Structure formats: C-alpha cells, structure tokens
Amino acid sequence: xxxxxxxxxxxxxxxxxxxxxxxTFASLVVLLIILEQLGLARSLISQLIIVxxxxxxxxxxxxxxTTVVEDYFIAGQRVPPLYNGLALSANVVSGAGLLGLxxxxxxIGYDALPIALGWCAGLGLMSILLAPYLRKMGAYTLPxxxxxxxxxxxxxxxxxxxxxxxxxxxxxxxLHIGRSVASIFLRxxxxxxxQIGCLLLAVTVIFGGMRALTWTQCAQFIVVILSISVPLIxxxxxxxxxxxxxxxxxxxxxxxxxxxxQRGVAPAFVQPLGDVLPGDDATQLNKPFGVMLESLGAxxxxxxxxxxxxxxxxxxxxxxxMSTTPSVSSVRKSIGWAAIFVGxxxxxxxxxxxxTKFQVALDLLGIPASQIPDSGAVLSQLGLLEIxxxxxxxxxxxxxxxxxxxxxxxxLPVLNDFPFVLIGLIGAAALAAVMAAAGGQLVTLANxxxxxxxxxxxxxxxxxxxxxxxxxxxxxIIIAAYLLTTQxxxxxxxxxxxxxxxxxxxxxxPLILAIWWxxxxxFGAICGMVVGLAVTALQFTVSPGxxxxxxxxxxxxxxxxxxxxxxxxxxxxxxxxxxxxxLEIVNEIGIPSGETVHARLTRLAARGKALKP
Amino acid sequence: xxxxxxxxxxxHAAGSFRLAFGVSGVIAALVFIIPNVAPALNEYAFFRFPLxxxxxxxxxxFCLIAVxxxxxxxxxxxDRKYGLxxxx
Numbered sequence: 001x002x003x004x005x006x007x008x009x010x011x012x013x014x015x016x017x018x019x020x021x022x023x024t025f026a027s028l029v030v031l032l033i034i035l036e037q038l039g040l041a042r043s044l045i046s047q048l049i050i051v052x053x054x055x056x057x058x059x060x061x062x063x064x065x066t067t068v069v070e071d072y073f074i075a076g077q078r079v080p081p082l083y084n085g086l087a088l089s090a091n092v093v094s095g096a097g098l099l100g101l102x103x104x105x106x107x108i109g110y111d112a113l114p115i116a117l118g119w120c121a122g123l124g125l126m127s128i129l130l131a132p133y134l135r136k137m138g139a140y141t142l143p144x145x146x147x148x149x150x151x152x153x154x155x156x157x158x159x160x161x162x163x164x165x166x167x168x169x170x171x172x173x174x175l176h177i178g179r180s181v182a183s184i185f186l187r188x189x190x191x192x193x194x195q196i197g198c199l200l201l202a203v204t205v206i207f208g209g210m211r212a213l214t215w216t217q218c219a220q221f222i223v224v225i226l227s228i229s230v231p232l233i234x235x236x237x238x239x240x241x242x243x244x245x246x247x248x249x250x251x252x253x254x255x256x257x258x259x260x261x262q263r264g265v266a267p268a269f270v271q272p273l274g275d276v277l278p279g280d281d282a283t284q285l286n287k288p289f290g291v292m293l294e295s296l297g298a299x300x301x302x303x304x305x306x307x308x309x310x311x312x313x314x315x316x317x318x319x320x321x322m323s324t325t326p327s328v329s330s331v332r333k334s335i336g337w338a339a340i341f342v343g344x345x346x347x348x349x350x351x352x353x354x355x356t357k358f359q360v361a362l363d364l365l366g367i368p369a370s371q372i373p374d375s376g377a378v379l380s381q382l383g384l385l386e387i388x389x390x391x392x393x394x395x396x397x398x399x400x401x402x403x404x405x406x407x408x409x410x411x412l413p414v415l416n417d418f419p420f421v422l423i424g425l426i427g428a429a430a431l432a433a434v435m436a437a438a439g440g441q442l443v444t445l446a447n448x449x450x451x452x453x454x455x456x457x458x459x460x461x462x463x464x465x466x467x468x469x470x471x472x473x474x475x476x477i478i479i480a481a482y483l484l485t486t487q488x489x490x491x492x493x494x495x496x497x498x499x500x501x502x503x504x505x506x507x508x509x510p511l512i513l514a515i516w517w518x519x520x521x522x523f524g525a526i527c528g529m530v531v532g533l534a535v536t537a538l539q540f541t542v543s544p545g546x547x548x549x550x551x552x553x554x555x556x557x558x559x560x561x562x563x564x565x566x567x568x569x570x571x572x573x574x575x576x577x578x579x580x581x582x583l584e585i586v587n588e589i590g591i592p593s594g595e596t597v598h599a600r601l602t603r604l605a606a607r608g609k610a611l612k613p
Numbered sequence: 614x615x616x617x618x619x620x621x622x623x624x625h626a627a628g629s630f631r632l633a634f635g636v637s638g639v640i641a642a643l644v645f646i647i648p649n650v651a652p653a654l655n656e657y658a659f660f661r662f663p664l665x666x667x668x669x670x671x672x673x674x675f676c677l678i679a680v681x682x683x684x685x686x687x688x689x690x691x692d693r694k695y696g697l698x699x700x701x
Contacts, residue, residue, distance in 0.1 A: 110651075110666055117644055117669075120677045124640045128633045128684045247671065250662030290663060292651050305644055329698060332685040339681045343674040350670060516630065590626045591617065593697040 010080045010326070021056070021219050025226065028052060032421045042420050046185040049424030050431060053223055054197075057216045057435060058204045064215050065207035069463045072209035072470065073140040073447055075324040079214050084325050085337025087217040087440075090224070091317045092119050092338070093345050095434030096173045098224070099181070100493035103405030105353030107278040107285065108268075110292035114301050116346040118308020118500075120339060125313040127335035133515045134322035135331040136589045138596025139613070141444070142319040142507065143452040148597055148613050149514050149585060150522035150578075153456045158526050160452035162506055162533050163316045164445065168481065169499035170317070171441040173492040175485040178434035180406060184382060185427050191486055202478050205439045206471050210320060213443045220436035221341065227429030228348055231413045231422045235355045238416065246347040249354040253290045256358050260288045263365040264398075268295035273304060273552040280491045282386045282402035285365070289357050303555040304497075310561060311500030314507040317440040320447065328592035356408055359415035360401075369399035376401075379414050382423075383407075405493070442474055442481075449473030459612050497554050498540060505536035505560020510568050518586045520568060523575035528568025536560035617695060625695045629688065636684040643676055 011017075032045055070076050079087070097115070104112030139145040142163055147156030179194040186193055205212050236245035239252060268287045276295045287295050296304075312318075325331040364376050369389040379385050384407040390397025403411075409430065413422040450470035455461065461469075510528040513520040539548055539556035551558050588597055595603075597613075604610035617625070651665030659667045692698045 110669065113648065113669060117648070117673060120674055121640050121644045124677050124681050124684075125637055127681050128636045128688070132688070247660060250658075250660050250667065253662065253666070290666065292648065292655075292666060292669065294652075298649060301648060302645055305648075309644065327698075329685075329689055329692070332688065336678070336682050336685055339678045343678050346674055347671060516633075587622065587626075590629065591622065591697055592692050 010078045014080065014083065018218060018222065021060075022222055022226070024056075025053065025223060029230075029421060029425060032424075033419050036419050036421055043187065045420055046187075046424055046427075049421060049428050050182060050185045053428050053432065054200050054435065057219060057432075058200050060216050060219055061204035061206075061208055061212040064212050066209065066211050067464065067467060069466060071211045072467055073451065074138075074320065075211045075214045077138075077324060078326055079324045079334075081325060081330045081333035082337050083214065083218050084321060084331070084334035085339075085341060086221045087214050087324075087436075088123070088318060088321055088334060088338035089341035089345070090217040090221040090433065090436035091315065091321065091440045092123065092312055092342055093221075093224070093433060094170070094174060094437035094496070095181075095430055096170075096177045096437075096492045096496045098228075098345070098349070098433045099177055099406045099409055099430055100496060102349050102352050102356075102409040103278060103403075103407075104493070105289075105350050106357055106403070106408040107283065107405060108276055108287045108295055109289035110350070111268075111276060111287075111294070111296040111301070113292065114296075114304035115308050115497075116349065118305045119312050119342050120346060121305070121309040122312025122315075123335055123339045123342060125309065126318065127332050127339075129512060130313060130515065131322050131331045131335055132328045132592055133589045134319060135325065135328045136592060136596060138323050138598035140320060140323065140451045140598075141448050142316050142511075143448060144598070144613065145319065146510075146514065146525060147452070147456070148601065149582070149589075150525065151582060151585075151611075152522045155522045155526060156452050156456060159529060160448050162529050163448060165533070165537070166499045166502040166506070167316050167441050167445055168477075168484070169495050169502070171438055171445070171477075171481045172484045172488075172490075173495040173499065174434045174438040174441065175481055176490070176492045176495075177406060178431060178438065179485065181410075181427055181430045181434070184384070184407070184410070185424060194482060194485060198478050198482050201435060201438055201442065202474060204435070205443050206474050209447070209467075209470060210324060210443055213439050214324060216439060217436045220432035223432040224429045224436075225341070225344065227425045227432070228345075228352065228409070230425060231416075231418060232348065232352055232355065234418065234422075235359075235412060235416055236351070239355060239358070245351040245355065246344075249351045252354060252358045256354065256361060257288060257290050259358075259361040259365075260285075263361055265361075265365075267291075270297045271295055272297075272547065273300040273554055276300070277493065277497075277554070278405045280405055280493070282404055284400060284402050285357075285360075289354060299550050300552055300555070303551055303558045306561075307497065307501050307504055307555040307557050310504035310508045311502075311557065313504075314511050315500070315503055316507070317437075317444045320444060323596075323598075352409060352412065356412045356415065359412070360403075363415060364399075364401055366398050368396055369394070372399055375415050375417060379411055382410075382414070384411050384414070442477055445477045446470045446474035449477075455612075494554060498556075501555055501557030501560070502533060502536050503557070505532040505557035505564060507532070508561050509565035513565070513568050513572075515586075515589065518578065518583050519572050521572045521575045521578055524568045524570070524572030527571030528564045531567035532557075532560040532564030535563050617697065621695055625691065625697065628691045632684060632687055632691065636680060639680055640677065643673060643680070647673055 143159035654665035655663035
C-alpha cells in the first residue's frame, strides 16, 4: 500500500499569463486595424498577423524549456483541467479539421455533421471508458500503457510501430494545410514557407516537450476561438441583429434554401461517401445547405460518425495528455472542458459556413461574370475561388464560380468588405490550429522514439541522454514529414479521415479490452492491433473506391474495429492465461486513488525489484 | 495499491463498469438515433431552425456535454463513496 497522494500544485499565475497573452493578441489585431486605415500595405499586414503569433508561440515554447524527464514527457502532471481541456481540444479539432469541416458544411450542408458529432461523442467515450484508467497507469505514451499492462517490451515495440502510420498521416495533413494557408498570405515559394514553418514548429516544442506543447497549445486554441469568433459575430450582427451566430443562423436557413433553388443548386441525391465529400480542388456548388441524409446515405453517415467517434477516443496524440493532470478526477474534468471547447467549435463551424454561403448566394451566384462585385474580384485575386464566364453564353450567362473547400473559412470577411486584418485573423486561427495539432503529433512521435524504442533497451541511460534522443527524434520526424508533404499529393481532409479510421481500427478494441477485460493477453492485444491495422490499411490500398460490406474505404476502420475485437479475443483464448502480476495491474488501474502504476514501478525499479517502466 | 478490501474493490469496479458502459450506450443512442429521425422533425421549427437540424447539432452538443459532466460527477461520487480519491 502506498499513501503517496502527491497533490501537485499548478502554477497560480497561469491565468495571469494567458490573460496577458490574450490581451497582447487582441491589441495586435486592433493596432493592425488602425494601421490599415492609415494606409499600411496589405502585404505587410499579412506578414505581421501571420508571423507574429507564430513567433510568440515559439517564445512561449522556449520560455518553458525543461531538462526534467517528467516535465518533458508528461508536463510534470500538474496541468489544471481547464488548460488540459484547451490542449485536448487543439488535438481533436486540428487545422485540417477546422478548415476541412467548414468547407464540407459549405458544400454539402448538414451531411458534414458526422465529423463534428464524432469529435464530441469521442470525447464522451474517452472521459468515461478510458481516461481515468490511462491516468492511473501514468504511462508517457500509448505503447507505454500496453507495455506496463502486459509487462512486455515486445508489446511496447509493436504498438509503437503501429502508432507511427496514423500519427504521421495526421502530421502530414496538417503541414499540407498549413503550407496552403500560409502561401495565401505570405506570397512566397510554398516549400520555403513550409521549411520556415517546420523550423518554428520544431523550435516551439523541442526544448520543452510536452510542457512546451501544453502551454503553446493553450495559447493557440485561445487564438483559434477568438479569431473565428470576431468576424463571425460581426457578420451575425449585420445579418440577423443578434451577436450569437451559433444560435442566430437559423433565421437565414430558409432564405438560403430559396436562394439556392433560384440559383440552380439542385436538390441532393444519395451518393457514396467518397463522391459526396468535396475534394480540395476548385468545385462548383451543387448541394443545398439545410438538408441532412439527402446526399449521404444513413449507412455512410453512421460509419463516418463512428470513425471519428472511436478514432477521437483513442487518438494516439491524446493518450499522453491523460497523464498530464494532477489526478484521475481532474482528467475527467479536463475532458469536460474539452467537450465545451470542441462543442463551441462544432456549433461555430456550421454558422460560419451558413453565413458564407448566404453571402455567396446573395452576391456571387446567378449573375454574369461582368456583374460580379468587387468582393468577388478580391477573392479571385487572393486565390480563394475561380470565376469564369459562362461557357455557353459568356456575355449574359451566369458566371461559373468554383470554390476551394479549404479556403471557404477565409472568404467570409472579404464577402462583407471587412478590413483585411480580419481575413488575416482567420488565417492566423487556421495556422494556430495547424501548429497546435502538428506540435502534438510531433511530440507524440518523438516521445515514442525516446520512451518506446530507445529507453526499454537502454535502461541505464541518463535522463539527459533520454531527452537528447527525444529531441533528435523530433528533428528526424519533422524532416520526414516535410519530405512526405512536399513529395506526395493528397487531399488533407481525406488523409485526416483515414488517420482517424486507422486509429479506431487499430487501437480502439485492444485498448478497451486492456482496461475492461482481465482475460486479454499480450498475444491477443498484438493480434487485435495488427489485424485492425491490416484490415483498415488493406481496404485503403487494395480496394480504393470500392465499398466492402457497405463500408466505404474512407471509413475502413469500421471493418477494422470488429475484426480487431475478434482477433484480440481469439488471440487471448489460444495463448496462456495472464499472470497474477498482470491481473493485479488491471485491478490497480481501476482504483483512482494513490500513486500511478508507472510511479510505483519506477520506485520498485530504483530498489532493483522491477524493470523500469 | 490503495487501502481497500477486495469486496469493496469489486463493488467499486462493478459500479464503474455499469456507469461506463451505460453512459457509452446513451452516447451511442444519442448520436445514432437523433440524426436519423432529424429529417422527419424538420417540418417543425425551433429557434427559427428546422427542428431536426437544431436537435442534431445544437441539441446534440448540449446533450453530450451534459452527459459527460453527469457521468464525471457520478464517477466522482462513486469514488468518494469507497474513499478512493486524491482530491483535497
């Protein structure tokens, strides 16, 4: 028995620090608006609003640098629930999710809802099924959890290998979307912008690890919330006279439906998921906003919701964050906060898309190219849409306008003739979301290299050497992700969906069983993960575009989850029963009080009575 | 390990299991039932939204947040009942 109930005290000045950060950011925006009115060049405004916040994040990361192992890998386990919730939200939403989902709502209306619902429901599952038990285990990474659970280094290494594909897919999707958005504002070679972005991202997290990531993610998510709220509230007041866009856009849905019908946006019909989801190329509007389950079938709707729900619950970037709070109870509270923040984003995105589509239908659709207003020309100059004369009747026919899914969020301030700074503000929000999520993915992979590939085989290595390995690993990963981003062509939203699908298919069933079923063995867990990943990845690669048992390849994880479950149970049945020591660990993670299992094993290892976890 | 006898630990584990999977069932039911009945509800209006759309988005988000907080408070209560908490 241990009476170690270390009440770790969070920094009491956190609120002051983030208050100062928020005030500084708001002051920067107001100052730039004043300078714009005084004639400051738009190119300079773009650079300042995009670059200064990123430099600020890097400064926060450098300020909280650390050489303490617990600080570097689990932020010292003293992150208060509110701040842990902000960081969790940043991991779930991500830049690709924020821009991709806004674009999806713009193009296919409420048929984009499964992605948003999946985020919120996934947090619900995580809070009750997984988080308290992961916190009690106290592992630094997901492979670390499995390693302690089964007292197995093999399981650790296998899990670490299987974790790399989904996290790398997410990281590459973020870098891709970050490069696209930054290129709009900085007007330079996209690959050069990406190089600078990768450098700043690495500087932000390399010296402080999870500690730096936590505080920068909080700052970045504050920027996301503020930056998307300000222009949207302004538009809401202008259009509906109400400053609560999340609840006021109902007043324009009926008008929007009538305008869509007049402008030739045809009623939707059910298509496969892959055809319904808009791509990242310029596409004309062809589906109405205020309909649900009209272009997406009920089966695909459920599969996509499940994919994001189960994927968000076991996202490998979220697992280390379960160990950063002071207690089991506070990790549940932190997920409650995360649900509020993600819920806010989920309610804001449809409002953003609705007001944008309303303005587009009002100003741009159904008129000849020669009558397109100035806002259309500005959007075209910025590269946010493509306008071409009607192919049949160039003089009098309606202009053909194609929109880019990932740039839809940037259009709203232009359509309302707002100051250019507010366009930059949306860009800053997108890049903050990208940096927050990409930072999380980078730190997760670097920590896996240090804790799951290096440390188990070099138990006598000093803490400094372990941190050095994590930092070198981080550099290697960012270089690999940069090369993958520049050498390959893909749609970031589809990559995001596939990454959630792979996470769900690979880890959901084994992780649930590892917590809730004592009979799961190391062999069963490995079988479950390998089969889940193999089934999901095979459907992506062997049968792209072909649904198997009614499951679209994008949501292949929904085939992976049940097969992974069967494989994990089957593997456990045919392998030797778990040892008493293993069963004791399962009992222990169910008891929320006391020290973490990781801390207990570390203490025993110091006395030579156990291997270091 | 904490100071708790085996019978109490089993009762706590059983309570946690019932709560976790009961709440997961509620979340699954919310997420799958409401959007599927939404088209039928859309002929009614609420807050000037079609009711089905409002229930599937705003309603669903509010419900999920409420469920998460309720489940968290119930689990905290269960932990306190068995004296298994680190909170001051």
